[in-house]
Amino acid sequence: MRATATTVIILLLVLSQPQAQGTPPGTPLTLVTREGRRPVPTTVLSGQELIALDDLASLFQVSVREDTLAGGLTITYRGRTIVASTDQPMASVAGRVVALPAPAVRAGRRWLVPLEFLPRALGPIYDQRIDLRRPARLLVVGDLRVPRVTARIDAAGPPTRATIEIAPAAPVALAVDGGRVIVRIDADALDLALPTGGGGLIEQVRAGDQPNSVTVVLSGRAGPARAAATEADAVARVAIEVPSIAPPTAAAPATPLPPPTSEPASPLPVLTASRPVLQTIVIDPGHGGEDVGARGAGGTEEKQITLDVARRLRTIIEARLGVRVVLTRDEDRAISLDERAAVANNGKADLFLSLHVNASVAPTVAGVEVFHLRLDREGEDARRAAETQAVSLPVLGGATRTIDVVRWDLAQARHVKASAVLAGILEEELQEQAAMGPRPLQEAPLRVLTGANMPAALVEMGYITNRAQENLLRSDTYQASLAQAIYDAILRFREYLEEGRTP
Ligand SMILES: [Zn+2]
Structure with missing residues (x-):
């Protein structure tokens, strides 16, 4: 009922306004902040690149009001005010007039301002530096190093x-x-x-x-x-x-070029080819579909929290590291534990991270816990065998490679050491951002980890059976800090892998 009435009003508003039609720019503008990178929607209209004030409101936490008395748009940030003119190419910024390349323009229900509004109008009243690097298509916010x-x-x-x-x-x-x-x-x-x-x-x-x-x-x-x-x-x-592919032989007369003065005196080192240690990361949001996982008293379901955090992680890892991230599920569906490992093995992932939310009969228990695989006797034998033998692995479609020296469900055996390091780093980074549980770092024979043929760990992101934690788990800020902590851990783990490769 209410939704329908709102829709009608919006339609009327849209129909009653003249439409200003813009086109997207050739290269999107990228917002760079301490937290990461994200594209900023802009539109090009009559040669001007414009940004919508409502996008600006959500990106910069400003409030926007159409002010008929002032004859413009009022943009407020922490008690400081900009009035943007809708007929003159200018804005008044905390009482000082700045020039803009064009006035604010209406497109449907939205008001658009030229991109220069950001450094010229918002910049002077914002509490962080706003730097528009137009040729590089970057909008840098904060004191960042952008050489x-x-x-x-x-x-x-x-x-x-x-x-x-x-x-x-x-x-x-x-x-x-x-x-x-x-x-x-x-x-x-x-x-x-x-x-x-x-x-x-x-x-x-x-x-x-x-x-x-x-x-x-x-x-x-x-x-x-x-x-x-x-x-x-x-x-x-x-x-x-x-040099060209066939360097002159020793017999050929050598005619070395005089080295430019700016170059080092010692010969330039020949660098060896190498594959990046982290190319693909698999994030496994626990549960899904009929399997809702743990459930809080407020009705929050584990399967949703795990998917939310997995998606956040994918976004920041892909944006900041340029590493491929695969989710074992990107929708609300059931998936078996073996399939999860198969996705990682099939994708030749370099790291597998399973996300879960904990539950306890004691409602006071709270905090984050990190798990890595503990080998039982059989697993320890498998690890020894894995040091010399090939492992058969689960791959998608249910097939298994048949060199059956080690059962595929013990693929993790050869990675226990790296996984323990990964889990330790995760614990350290998570405790910077979140309260840890009674046993913050644990070894356990977890089924979802055994089949993963790469370093793997599982994070229980909090106790949904604790009312305060249930609310936390649903919140943007907590989810963002979990994602940040895990991202930081992945960075450190990458360094660990890189160090291990160079003798
Ligand atoms: Zn779970």
């Missing part, structure tokens, strides 16, 4: 020489990975200004697969590339040298 990254081909060669400059300077990690040089920059985001084409043995310099990396794509004729980073005058420079 400008430029690249140039210095010589077509061979050897082809290129320079990537990072200003202000930031620490750089370099890797050569199958015909690419990957430059990972320790920054929150990158303001990229890269050339469109390449030169010589470099086909392209482009944004990397992760938000803070740049990828140099080498031609098929390129030999092993060398790269080194130096820093001078607050600018970091990465010098890249790419």
Whole structure:
């Protein structure tokens, strides 16, 4: 009843307003904050890129009011006020007038303002810095490190020489990975200004697969590339040298190029190819469908909380790490424990994380607990066998590879050590963000973990049988802090894996 009446009113409002039709921009604008990255919906109308005030309200916690007396729109943030004109390209910001490229414009029921409104009008009254990096399509909010990254081909060669400059300077990690040089920059985001084409043995310099990396794509004729980073005058420079695939033989007369003065005196190291240690993460939201899991007195069901947090995690991991995240279920459906492990094994995941919510007959019990697999006698034998033998694994479709030295349900045996490290890191990070349970870190023979052929852990995110915790588990803030803690743990675990790989 109420919904229908509202719909009618909205329709009338929409029909009674002239429609301003915009088109989405070629590249979406990305909001970068301490919490992560997310696209910001904008629209291009008569050559102006605009943002809706209601989107701005939810992104920046401002309140928006259409103010007929003031002849404009009133935008309020923590008691400070902006009045945006609807007929003049300007706004009054805490009493001071700032120019905008266009006035606010109405599109249906929404009011849109030019993107410049953010740094020019909202910026001065907001409690964090707002930095619009238009060419890089970034909206940076807060004191973040977003260096400008430029690249140039210095010589077509061979050897082809290129320079990537990072200003202000930031620490750089370099890797050569199958015909690419990957430059990972320790920054929150990158303001990229890269050339469109390449030169010589470099086909392209482009944004990397992760938000803070740049990828140099080498031609098929390129030999092993060398790269080194130096820093001078607050600018970091990465010098890249790419020889052709057939280097001159020792008999050929060597004609070395004089090294540029900015380069290090020692020869550039040859970097070895390597696969990133974390490419795919499987998140397993516990329960689903008919299997609701634990249920709180307020009616909250475990299956919903696990899915909510799994989706949050997927969003932040994909946005910040550029790592593929697979959920064992992304809807409300039942799925067996073996299927969950099969999804992870089939997807060749590097990490498996199962999310659950705890229950207790004692309503006072509360807190987060982390589990990893404990091996019983049989499991310990399997672990020893796994050190020398292949393991047969569950794969989707119910098939099992038949080298039956170790039963597939003991696939986890070979990863118990890494899983224990993962669980320990999870416990440490979670206790920064949440109250821990009576036994914060436990070993248990959990069925969902046994079949996973990768480091795996299970997090019980709180006790739904505790009234206060039930409310917490439903809240955005608690779910967000759980996701943040787990994300931080994954970052640390990745470092652990990376350290383990380099001898
Ligand atoms: Zn559960």
